[in-house]
Amino acid sequence: QKEVEQNSGPLSVPEGAIASLNCTYSDRGSQSFFWYRQYSGKSPELIMSIYSNGDKEDGRFTAQLNKASQYVSLLIRDSQPSDSATYLCAVNGGGNKLTFGTGTQLKVEL
Amino acid sequence: DAGVIQSPRHEVTEMGQEVTLRCKPISGHNSLFWYRQTMMRGLELLIYFNNNVPIDDSGMPEDRFSAKMPNASFSTLKIQPSEPRDSAVYFCASCPLMAPGEKLFFGSGTQLSVL
Numbered sequence: 001q002k003e004v005e006q007n008s009g010p011l012s013v014p015e016g017a018i019a020s021l022n023c024t025y026s027d028r029g030s031q032s033f034f035w036y037r038q039y040s041g042k043s044p045e046l047i048m049s050i051y052s053n054g055d056k057e058d059g060r061f062t063a064q065l066n067k068a069s070q071y072v073s074l075l076i077r078d079s080q081p082s083d084s085a086t087y088l089c090a091v092n093g094g095g096n097k098l099t100f101g102t103g104t105q106l107k108v109e110l
Numbered sequence: 111d112a113g114v115i116q117s118p119r120h121e122v123t124e125m126g127q128e129v130t131l132r133c134k135p136i137s138g139h140n141s142l143f144w145y146r147q148t149m150m151r152g153l154e155l156l157i158y159f160n161n162n163v164p165i166d167d168s169g170m171p172e173d174r175f176s177a178k179m180p181n182a183s184f185s186t187l188k189i190q191p192s193e194p195r196d197s198a199v200y201f202c203a204s205c206p207l208m209a210p211g212e213k214l215f216f217g218s219g220t221q222l223s224v225l
Contacts, residue, residue, distance in 0.1 A: 034213070043201060043216035044153070088153065096141050096207070097166060098214065102152030 003027060004091050006101035014109050019076040021104050023089030026070070032092040033065055035074045038103065039085045048074060079108045112136075114217035116202050122223045128190040131220045134183055135204030143214065144177055144187050145201040153201070159185065160207060192224045 005024050013019045021035075032051050036044035050056045050063040050072070062075040072091075076083055086103040093099060115134040123129055135142045143158040157167040159179045167177070174193070179185040189196055199221050203214040 043219055044214075045216070046213040049213070095165070096143075096158055096160065096205075097155060098143075099155065100145075100153040 003093075003099045004089055004101040006087075006089050006104045008102060009105040010107050011104055012107045012109055013079050015079060015081060017079050019079045019083065019106055019108070021074040021076075021087050021089075021106065023072045023074075023101055024070055025072070025089075025091045025099075027091065027093040027099075028067075028070060030091045030093045033063070033072045034090040034092075034098070035061075035063060035072075036088040036090060036100070037085045038088060044088055044100075076106075079106075081108050081110060084108045114202055114204050114215050116200075116217035116220050118220060119218060120221045120223075122225065123192055124225050125193055126191045127224075128188065129192045129196075129222060129224075131187040131200050131202075131222070133185045133187070133202030133217060135185070135202070136215055137183070138206070139204035139215070140182075140207045141205050142179060142185050143203040143205075144185070145203065145216075147199045147201060147219075156187070189222075192222075194224045197222055197224050 003026050035048040037047045038044040048063040050065045053065050056063045060077045064073045084107050086105045088103045089101040090098045117132045141160050144156040145153050147153045156169045157177045162179045177187045199219045201219045202217045205214050
């Protein structure tokens with residue numbers, strides 16, 4: 001079983017719609033959770049972090065965490081073509097070690 | 111701030127050759143990470159250093175891989191001998207000693223092709 005699992009996609013949504021990206025993790029002791037965005041041919045960049053159960057909003061992005069279900073999600077409201085990228089879920093299981101999922105490719109269509 | 115600097119950007123080599131990838135972290139960042147990214151396996155942590163000391167190298171695939179950090183501003187990842195299955199993008203990342211709220215800063219990566 002992979003430590004961090006994501007659906008590889010592609011997930012296609014029309015412009016202006018809500019994109020919902022999901023991630024599950026296996027280490028129940030994990031304490032911090034991150035979403036990175038990676039454009040094709042570029043390096044990952046952090047867009048959201050979340051540490052406690054519930055929702056955290058930042059502009060058009062909302063991260064949701066449910067530790068009991070070991071589930072993290074990212075919602076992108078009013079999706080734009082510029083949001084088309086691969087979204088990587090990352091989990092810190094302790095110390096400095098971030099474990100990444102394989103990513104979900106998002107395509108926002110005009 | 112120039113960010114994390116990696117070199118070379120692209121490397122093409124033949125099987126059996128030695129490959130050395132280089133990384134300069136952001137000044138003041140105490141932690142440095144080497145990741146490898148492939149389509150099949152995603153982004154895998156190979157090794158990380160805190161204050162120039164290797165902390166966890168459990169992700170290094172085998173003895174052909176070695177990494178060093180002789181000082182706070184330089185790290186190398188060496189593959190000897192290289193094999194076609196080593197072909198991937200290798201990222202270096204740095205951050206202050208991680209605490210909640212800190213984030214990884216990635217370099218632009220080295221695209222390695224082993225023929």
